[in-house]
Amino acid sequence: MDSFAVAIGTALWLGVLTSISPCPLATNIAAISYIGKRVGSQSRVLLAGLLYTLGRSLSYFMVALLIVKSLVSMSAASMFLQQNASKALGPVLIVVGVLLLDVIPLPWTRGSGGLAQKLQGRAERLGLWGAGLLGMLFALTFCPVSAALFFGSLIPLSLQHQSWALLPTLYGVGTALPVVVFSVILAFAANRLSRAFGALTTIERWMRRLTAVVFIGVGGYYCLAFLFEVI
Numbered sequence: 001m002d003s004f005a006v007a008i009g010t011a012l013w014l015g016v017l018t019s020i021s022p023c024p025l026a027t028n029i030a031a032i033s034y035i036g037k038r039v040g041s042q043s044r045v046l047l048a049g050l051l052y053t054l055g056r057s058l059s060y061f062m063v064a065l066l067i068v069k070s071l072v073s074m075s076a077a078s079m080f081l082q083q084n085a086s087k088a089l090g091p092v093l094i095v096v097g098v099l100l101l102d103v104i105p106l107p108w109t110r111g112s113g114g115l116a117q118k119l120q121g122r123a124e125r126l127g128l129w130g131a132g133l134l135g136m137l138f139a140l141t142f143c144p145v146s147a148a149l150f151f152g153s154l155i156p157l158s159l160q161h162q163s164w165a166l167l168p169t170l171y172g173v174g175t176a177l178p179v180v181v182f183s184v185i186l187a188f189a190a191n192r193l194s195r196a197f198g199a200l201t202t203i204e205r206w207m208r209r210l211t212a213v214v215f216i217g218v219g220g221y222y223c224l225a226f227l228f229e230v231i
Contacts, residue, residue, distance in 0.1 A: 007157055011167040014149050015174020017100075017211055023143035024175065031134050032182050042188065048131035049176075049183025055135020057172030060150070063140075064168030068158045087226045089156055093219030096152045099145060100212035135176060153215075 018024050035048040142150065150171070158167045225231040 004161055004163075007161050007163070007167060008170060010157060011154060011170040012174045013211075014154055015171040016177055017174075017207060018146045018149050018171075019175040019178050021100075021145045021149075021208060024138075024146050027138040027141060028176075028179050031131070031138065031179050034134060035131060035179070035183055044128060045183050048128055049180045051129065051132035052135040052179050052183075053173060053176035055132040055137075056139040056176045057135075057169050059136045059139035060154075060168045060172035060175070061165065063150075064155065064158055065164050067155055068162070068164035068168075071159060087222075089160075090219045090222030090224075090227055092152050092156060093215045093222065095219075096148045097212040097215030097219060099148045100208050100215065139172065139175065 019028055031052050035045055035052070154168065154171050158164060161167065221231070
């Protein structure tokens with residue numbers, strides 16, 4: 001299978017996993033609440049969900065552009081990354097996997113809900129376009145899990161494939177995907193929202209654990225193959 005095709009799927013999956021992790025999930029709940037206030041109009045609900053997705057994707061695109069583009073454009077940094085990216089990727093994946101397993105307590109992950117409510121209140125003054133602003137602002141409220149997935153997994157993946165546009169954009173789409181799904185539910189079947197949201201929160205823990213196991217396994221393989229060169 002083409003490695004870039006795998007990278008595309010990985011970037012989208014990392015975004016989805018980020019969106020349903022506890023800290024980013026609080027901001028997505030706030031976004032759903034904001035969009036739900038427009039439930040009287042199906043088209044406005046769907047448009048708000050789309051604007052939220054575009055806002056998140058734009059923020060991740062701009063951050064990745066600054067990091068990836070600048071590093072790739074520097075010949076010394078580019079050469080260093082080509083020679084050492086595979087060696088560094090193993091330990092990074094293991095660290096991200098451990099964080100996803102919640103083995104290490106992270107007390108500073110609390111408090112994002114209050115921030116989300118404050119940002120939501122300011123965005124409401126802009127009406128429908130506030131959904132796009134929420135997406136942009138919420139994308140930049142990194143917590144340890146989302147920061148680990150973005151800076152520890154997506155950025156190295158983008159550097160490896162020198163993709164400063166497509167992979168970060170797909171990651172942004174993935175982070176907003178649950179909001180888009182719930183926007184559709186709000187627009188066409190609002191009475192099923194609580195049931196769908198309950199199912200999402202139930203499976204989040206197992207999705208995160210499965211991804212953590214995969215990350216640790218792949219990270220271990222990269223360490224053995226490229227760092228210790230025993231495979």
